[in-house]
Each structure stands twice: as C-alpha cells, then as structure tokens.
Amino acid sequence: MRAGATTLALALVVAAVPSLAAESAREAGSTFRDCDDCPEMVVIPAGSFVMGTPDPAPAPATGAAAAEDEVVVIRLERDFALGRREVTRAEYARFIADSGYEPQPGCRVWDPALSRFSEDGRRGWQDLATPAVPADELPVSCVSIADAEAYAQWLSSKADAHYRLPSEAEWEYAARAGSRSLRPWGDDAESGCDFANTYDLVAAARYRLGWPQAGCRDGYADLAPVGQFGANAFGLYDMIGNVREWVQDCATGSYVGRPRDGRAWEWLGGCDERVQRGGSWITPPAESRSANRAAAPAAERASDTGFRLALDLESKQRDDR
Amino acid sequence: MRQALLASLLALATPVAFAQAAPSVQATEPRDCDVCPELALVPPGQFLMGSAPDARELDAASGESPAVPLSFTRPFLMSRREITVGEFRRFVEATGAKSAPGCRVWFGGQWVQDHDRSWRDPGFATAPRDDEPVVCVSWDDARAYAEWLAKKSGKRYRLPSEAEWEYVARGGTSFPRYWGERDSREDLPLSLACDHANVYDTSAVDAQHFPWPNARCSDRATALAPVAQYKPNAFGVHDIIGNAREWVMDCFTASYAGRPQDARAWIWQGGCELKGVRGGSWASRPRDARAPARGAELVSHRQSDLGFRVARDYE
Numbered sequence: 001m002r003a004g005a006t007t008l009a010l011a012l013v014v015a016a017v018p019s020l021a022a023e024s025a026r027e028a029g030s031t032f033r034d035c036d037d038c039p040e041m042v043v044i045p046a047g048s049f050v051m052g053t054p055d056p057a058p059a060p061a062t063g064a065a066a067a068e069d070e071v072v073v074i075r076l077e078r079d080f081a082l083g084r085r086e087v088t089r090a091e092y093a094r095f096i097a098d099s100g101y102e103p104q105p106g107c108r109v110w111d112p113a114l115s116r117f118s119e120d121g122r123r124g125w126q127d128l129a130t131p132a133v134p135a136d137e138l139p140v141s142c143v144s145i146a147d148a149e150a151y152a153q154w155l156s157s158k159a160d161a162h163y164r165l166p167s168e169a170e171w172e173y174a175a176r177a178g179s180r181s182l183r184p185w186g187d188d189a190e191s192g193c194d195f196a197n198t199y200d201l202v203a204a205a206r207y208r209l210g211w212p213q214a215g216c217r218d219g220y221a222d223l224a225p226v227g228q229f230g231a232n233a234f235g236l237y238d239m240i241g242n243v244r245e246w247v248q249d250c251a252t253g254s255y256v257g258r259p260r261d262g263r264a265w266e267w268l269g270g271c272d273e274r275v276q277r278g279g280s281w282i283t284p285p286a287e288s289r290s291a292n293r294a295a296a297p298a299a300e301r302a303s304d305t306g307f308r309l310a311l312d313l314e315s316k317q318r319d320d321r
Numbered sequence: 322m323r324q325a326l327l328a329s330l331l332a333l334a335t336p337v338a339f340a341q342a343a344p345s346v347q348a349t350e351p352r353d354c355d356v357c358p359e360l361a362l363v364p365p366g367q368f369l370m371g372s373a374p375d376a377r378e379l380d381a382a383s384g385e386s387p388a389v390p391l392s393f394t395r396p397f398l399m400s401r402r403e404i405t406v407g408e409f410r411r412f413v414e415a416t417g418a419k420s421a422p423g424c425r426v427w428f429g430g431q432w433v434q435d436h437d438r439s440w441r442d443p444g445f446a447t448a449p450r451d452d453e454p455v456v457c458v459s460w461d462d463a464r465a466y467a468e469w470l471a472k473k474s475g476k477r478y479r480l481p482s483e484a485e486w487e488y489v490a491r492g493g494t495s496f497p498r499y500w501g502e503r504d505s506r507e508d509l510p511l512s513l514a515c516d517h518a519n520v521y522d523t524s525a526v527d528a529q530h531f532p533w534p535n536a537r538c539s540d541r542a543t544a545l546a547p548v549a550q551y552k553p554n555a556f557g558v559h560d561i562i563g564n565a566r567e568w569v570m571d572c573f574t575a576s577y578a579g580r581p582q583d584a585r586a587w588i589w590q591g592g593c594e595l596k597g598v599r600g601g602s603w604a605s606r607p608r609d610a611r612a613p614a615r616g617a618e619l620v621s622h623r624q625s626d627l628g629f630r631v632a633r634d635y636e
Contacts, residue, residue, distance in 0.1 A: 063578060253576025254384055257595040257617070266590040271579055 026313055028079055031235065034159035034311075037094055041081040041311055042235050048075045049173050052255075053182065053291040060287075064251040064275060064295035072255070074169045076262040082166055082174050083308035085226035085237050086139035086245065092125060092151060093136075099154045107142035108302040110207070110222075117303070128223075128303040137225035139243045139306040145274050145298040148246050148307040155309065166310035167264035168249040168293075171277045175240065175290045177233035182289040183240060184232040189285035193218040195230045196241035197281045198288040207282070214285035222281050223304075240288050243306035244276040244296075251275050251295030273297055280304035350398060353474035356411050358400040358631060361557040363489055365393040370487050371577055372613045378497065380608070383615040384575035391484050393584045399481055399489050399632040401558050402548040403565050404466060407451030409440060409458065412466050424457035425624040427529060427604065432624070443625040445544045446528075452547040454565040454628040460596045460620045463568045463629040470631060481632035482586035483571040483597045483615075490561045490600060490612035492554030497611040498562060499554040512607060515540035517552050518563030519603050520610045533606040544603050545626075562600055562610050565628030569597040573617035594619055602626035 026032060028045030052071035060066045095101065107123040110116075125142040143151075145165075152163040166174070181187045185195045193200055193216035204213035206221040218229070218241075227237040239245075248264035250271030258265045276294040279287055282304055296305065350360045371388030372379050379386055412418065424438035438444045440457040449455075458466075463480055470478035481489070492499030500517045514520050515538035521529070522536045528543035540551070540563075549559040561567075570586035572593035580587045595617045601610035604626045608614070618627065 067576070251579055252574055253578035254574055256575040257573050257593060259589075259591065263591055267579070267581075268588045268590055269581065269585065273579055 026079070026081070029235065031084060032081075034161050037091070038155060038159050039087060039091055039309065040084045042084045043079055043081050043313070044170070044174050044234055046076050046078050047173070048073060049176055050180065051169060051172050051291065053289065056291070058286055063253055064273070064293050067253060067255050068291050068293055070255050072258065072260060074173065074260055074262070076170065076173055079313050080170060080262070081311040081313055082170065082236065083310070084235060086243055086306050086308050087151065088136065088226055089125065089138050089140045090136035092140035092143070095151050095154045099150070101150050101154070103143070103147045106301060108300065110303065115208070123303070138223045139226050139238070141223065141243050141303050141306045142301040143306060144301050145246055147301070152309055162312050163309045164311070165246055165248040165307060167262055168247045168275050168277065169262050170310055171245065171247045172290055174234055174236055175232065175278065177236065179233065179290070184290060185230070189288065190215050192216070192240070192285060192288060196288060197224040197229060197238065198241040198279060199282050199284050203281055209282060212284045212286065220281065224281070240278050240290070241283065242281055243304055244280045244294060245278050246305065246307040247275050247277055249275045271298070276305060353476050354470070356408065357470055357474050358402065358404065358408065360398040360633070361401045362396055362398055362635070363485070363556050364396050366488070367392045368488055368491060369495065370484055370613070372497070376497070378608045378611060380614060382575065384577060385613045385615050387577065389577040389580060389582065391488070391582055391584070393488065395584070396635045397485060397584065397632060398635060399485065399556075399558060400630040401553070403454035403560050403567065403628050403630050405451060405548055406440070406449045406453050406455045409455040409466060410451070412469050416469055418465055420459065420462050423623065425622070427625065430530065430532075438625065445625070449545070450547060453545045454548055454560070456545065456565050456625050456628045457623045458628060459623050460568045467631045476636060477634045478631050479633060480568055480570040480629060482584055483569040483599065484581070484584050485632055486567065486569045486599050487612050488584075489556055489558055492556055492558070497613050499612070512536040512538045514538060514563070514607065514610065518610060519546040519551060519560065520563040520601060520605050520607065521603065525603065529604065531604060536607050536610075542603060546603070562612070563605065564603055566598050566602045566616065566626055567600045568627070568629040569599055571597040573597045596620050598627065
C-alpha cells in the first residue's frame, strides 16, 4: 500500500515537470513527432529476433524472395524510432510544396483496359488512376528509392534529425514486434482482414488479379487510409499490406554473411535492386507475412509501393557506418 | 611499346560470344620492384562467371549458379604465382608485421586449430621451402602484404577480385578447368588434372587419408608443392587451381544476383566477416578444383592450405 502511494507520487512529479517528461519520453513504446507536420514515430526497443522463415510455404522460387529460408539471429543494439504509419500523400505533398522537389513522372498503375498493371508515363504519386477516395491519408505510392530518400533528407533538415529508410533487419524486427509467428497476428493467412489491407474478397471483386485472395473482407478494394487496421505490439500500423515499403538494403539471391546487427546490407558503389517489405493490397494472403521479401529496381515507381521512415535516436552522435 | 602491347591485347580480346578471348600471349611484365612478384598481363574480355544450373559438378549452395555475364573493359595484372614463403618472409622482416599465432591444420583425421602452427611452420612433414606458397595467412595478412607491395612499388597492388580470379582461372576458355576437363567425374578412372594442378590425388592419399574422393592421377605432391611446378594456363598463370586456396577481395555472398557486372570486387559497406576463397588446394577433391567453384572463410581464418596471390590495376 505504501509502495503504491510512492509510485503514484512519483508519477505526479513526472507529470508536473512536462519539459523533463518530454526529454525522457523517448523510451521504448513511446511516440513522438519532431514537428507538428512530421510523421508520428514510435520508439522501438533494442533486442534480438530470428529473421526469416525456416520453411516458407509457398516457398518463393527465385531471387531475393527465395532467400527467406536463410534464418539468422539479428541483434539490434540500440533503440530506434520507426514511422507509426506509412508516409501519407498529405505528408509527401508538404515535402513537394516546401522543397520544390520534382519527381520523375511515370508510374506502374492498374490499367483497366488491359486488366493489368502497366507503366504509364502520365501517372504519378498524385494520380494513380485508382478510384479516387479522400486521398490525403492514403499512403503515398509511385515513389522510387530516390524520391523516398529526398523526402527523408527534407524531413531531416526540417526536424534537425537523421531520418532515413529503415534497414531490412529493423523493418522485420518492427513488423514482428516480438512475434515469432508468420504474421504479427499469428500464423493464419486467412484471418488478416482486421490487421492488414492485403488481396482480399473486396479487392478480388474489383481487380480479379488471378491469384488467391484472403477469404475475408478488409473493407478496401485497393489502397486504404493509413492506420485503419489493428496495430502490432509495437503500435505500428500497416506493416503488412497496403503498400510495399522500400528498405535500405540491396537485393541479392542470398543473405548468408549479412550483418547480424541492425545495419542495412549495402554494396560499395550502390546497387540497382533494392528490397521491399510487407507486401501490398495486391499481395496474396500466403505471401503477406513478416519475413516475405520482394526486390525491385531502385528507380521503379509503382502504385502499390511506398515507404515509412526510421530515425536514429542518438542522431547527433552517429558513428559513420 | 606498352601502348602497342595494350592495343594488341585489346584487339585480341574482341569477344566471340562468351567463349571469348583465347589469348596465346603470355605477357610477363617487368617487375615493379625488387621484391615484387612476376606479373601476367591479362587482356580485357567477356565471360560467363559461374555455372549452368545443370552443370554436373555444380555446388548449388555456393551460389555459383545462376551464372552472370561479365565484361572487363580494362586489362589488369595478376601475379603468375602464388605468393611464396620467401616473399612473405621479406614482407614480415621489412615491416615487423606480426600475426596472431595459430593455424588450422589437418591432424588426426580432421582440421584442427593448432596454436603452435603459423606460416613459418604449417605442420607438414618437412619445413616449408621458400618457393612454396605461403599458407596459414589470414585475409588481413594477405591484404597487408599487397599494401606493402603497393608502398614499395607505387603501384596499386591488391588482392584480385573474385571476378578477375575466375576470369584468369578459366584461362581464356569457357571450361571449369582451363586444361579442358569439363567434367572430372569423381568416379572417372583417370584425370588430366595432375599435369596442371596440385590437388588431392593418388600421391596424397597415403599421407592424408582425406575422407573425400581424390583425382585419379599422380601430381607427385603429398601436400603443398613449390609454385610453378605445373603447367601454366594461357595467361601464363600457374597453380590458380590447386596448391593453395586463394583469398580474393570480395565479400562472400552465396548468390551472384546484384553483383557488379564488371571486374570490380563486390564489397559491402561497413565490411564483411566472410571473404571469398577460390581455386581449391592440395587437399581438394576434383569437384572443388574448378574455376567456378566458390568458397568462403572468415576474414581472420588461417589454414594450412590457404594462401593468396596479388593483382594490380593496369596503369
């Protein structure tokens, strides 16, 4: 009883000193924004996890995806922050307006005439040709790696902090949020409609993409506003589904020998193909899992590819890696 | 003179599909310094790095397949021989370089770490001769040696890239062994390897008793052989298959997907623990003594069948 009272008293003291509380708020699980318009960030605790899927089914056939069964233990040495949601069109629009950045036009979009995705030189992040819904809270898509990096650079200068794409290891660790199951909500592919906007009955009814859909209804035929589905244990939304998310790592066919810490795996001299994680609203349920990996040319813009940003919490004294 | 030679090499290297240049030149460059190794000038060209998915001796786990077409636009130089004990000793004496003691040696039917072994005494029946390849050297030791040569000569000495290594090992052919043996099936009664390479062969069986197949011929060496005892390939390079395994510059990845499509080494930002090792050794079964065969060791690894050779840019 007495101990309880002491705790309460301490809590009151902390609450009464808001500046102190703000300074020490970057503890695991807390959220913050570096500026009013900055994306909300979640502090992800340091820790270890098992990256990959021991025996993925269906087993991806080729390329970077096929390396999912190379299971490694990754140890993230320090806390970092990750965007709670995918970067939205409204957030991206502020960047475009403020910085004057001009992305290359063109995007891989759904072509209703051909009933398939194809490159369209007139489309771009503002105009995906997919049905118009109030667009501000949709995740931005049709962005290349360079576009995402430009956004990160702009945000970094605005917030005086080092925003960047997450590494693949950070991404999977955050997506799993402590879970060892195939998906943050468990192993079952078919019960994802409360947690993720993947290829479901609603999407299949409109798009008929010809691959399996989840036998449930997530309420969205294609992109969904961010943060509409259940968060994972770290409080992150849409890690699985909605848009595929760029990560920093280069893509190859095997990850044997990769760093065992949170660093991205990049080549000296850069790389043509980068990794994307999490799948999108068109990803079949079986592949919508925490460890599933996709690769795309770094310059590719697709209507179902976006990103979220990470942030080093000790950004002022970052070592040069 | 040099320009004329370069021009003739460039002309010679005009690619013929991926069968590419079959150089008949064995150009030996003047030594860059008194302790510098003799170098072979390797012409540019194109080749297919790796193996077809249906290659009989394919080691799928090593990432040698799918193969990747590479194009080299510049000639480069590679030491004609593996760096020898004598050469390495001069480096150690000149620089005072010290390496941690210990080396992995074959003992009692397995590879064991022996703290009393080193490049000075890799634990063979007789003390190492100065003209044998130096072994029990880590990747860091090898790189330090190349950097010392660079300092002595003012030329950009370095370890070969994995791509350069395989290009040279193929000796201008598209075969996994430059002497034309496409498929040294391990049940074949005869092998052509022993004229060209010191591998695990009939002369080593009684001494080593390795629990893996040997080449069915005799190269007269039970373990390491002095460098350049066997026939060179068309680039004038000796022992690139067999004798000592050789460190390359690259980080090891068990896939070629995403690698540079030219002669550059593939290196990770922030470095890597696992480096490429190539060529097989006196202890290698036929399957591992092939140009496309790939291996990897930790950067600090030392073993009594692992040495190196050096390369440098053509300047």
